[in-house]
Amino acid sequence: MNSATEIWPDGLGSSSSELGHNVMDHHYNLGARGKVEGFEDMYTYGRRPNGFYIPRFVNINGDKREYLRGFGYQGGANREGWSRDVAELNIGANLKESLSEPGSWTIGAGGFGEILPYHDNRILLDKRYYDAEGNVVTDPSKGKQKTDKWGLPILATDAELRENEIKMRKDIVEEMKQMFEIAGVKDVKTWDNGHNIGHGIHEMGTARMGRDSKTSVLNGHNQVWDALNVFVTDGACMTSSACQNPSLTYMALTARAAAYAVNELNKRNI
Numbered sequence: 001m002n003s004a005t006e007i008w009p010d011g012l013g014s015s016s017s018e019l020g021h022n023v024m025d026h027h028y029n030l031g032a033r034g035k036v037e038g039f040e041d042m043y044t045y046g047r048r049p050n051g052f053y054i055p056r057f058v059n060i061n062g063d064k065r066e067y068l069r070g071f072g073y074q075g076g077a078n079r080e081g082w083s084r085d086v087a088e089l090n091i092g093a094n095l096k097e098s099l100s101e102p103g104s105w106t107i108g109a110g111g112f113g114e115i116l117p118y119h120d121n122r123i124l125l126d127k128r129y130y131d132a133e134g135n136v137v138t139d140p141s142k143g144k145q146k147t148d149k150w151g152l153p154i155l156a157t158d159a160e161l162r163e164n165e166i167k168m169r170k171d172i173v174e175e176m177k178q179m180f181e182i183a184g185v186k187d188v189k190t191w192d193n194g195h196n197i198g199h200g201i202h203e204m205g206t207a208r209m210g211r212d213s214k215t216s217v218l219n220g221h222n223q224v225w226d227a228l229n230v231f232v233t234d235g236a237c238m239t240s241s242a243c244q245n246p247s248l249t250y251m252a253l254t255a256r257a258a259a260y261a262v263n264e265l266n267k268r269n270i
């Protein structure tokens, strides 16, 4: 986007008007946790107990929800440890004795869900002018643009969760709560601390791949339609976010694009 020219005023590769649009992320900041009774005689040695992953089970194999796509969970179980609250024993030998035990077990899981691509969810370079109080002004002579420490325009995000995402978030916490309760976990509590695009630190989609240069920024080889010697191989190429952690897919796409680029170079096509 910083490589804007007279040919591409909105940035290199922007002829489709999709550059910067369709930003996605994964649902985050929500899940359930509770207490697991028993196992007090169980200790962990060496490596910590493993975490768990529950793959997507909604909207597949005949399951149908009020929203599209789905989510998975990432979780783990822990002893409460030294920091647990033992208010009734908070002095003397009783406290020391109590803290020489590792505490009871808790279990928790956070949801990672798919956020859909919406053209109107976008990132852009903030080229607005601000006065000394931080208000946007239309007359450039009355203000200054915001720049980073290298003097480049700062990134702005204009994106929000929509109906599909809000419905899915409710289901993510409810399903985990039910699973824990059925499994015998006690005192199950859910949490949803809210989410803005970027909180899941899995941003993707802003240079989408596609078959048509009029509706996408990259072709199927991660090559910029408007400049075939430029390859974009990070999460920007994704057209949907799925619900899995994304980086292995980026690495696979990168390896594939690099092999293609070498072939094309050898053929003197780029």
Ligand SMILES: Cc1cc2nc3c(=O)[nH]c(=O)nc-3n(C[C@H](O)[C@H](O)[C@H](O)COP(=O)(O)OP(=O)(O)OC[C@H]3O[C@@H](n4cnc5c(N)ncnc54)[C@H](O)[C@@H]3O)c2cc1C
Pocket: 201, 202, 233, 234, 235, 245, 246, 247, 248, 250
């Ligand atoms: C705390 C955290 C936890 C995460 N956990 C997971 C996880 O468990 N699983 C998972 O799949 N993903 C995870 N992610 C997401 C994952 O880290 C990213 O998807 C991945 O690193 C993206 O890789 P990338 O190569 O596209 O970009 P980056 O890894 O961001 O690499 C971009 C590089 O470009 C450099 N750069 C930027 N601008 C310039 C410039 N102008 N000139 C030269 N160099 C430049 C940067 O310094 C950086 O080295 C996590 C992210 C965070 C922040």
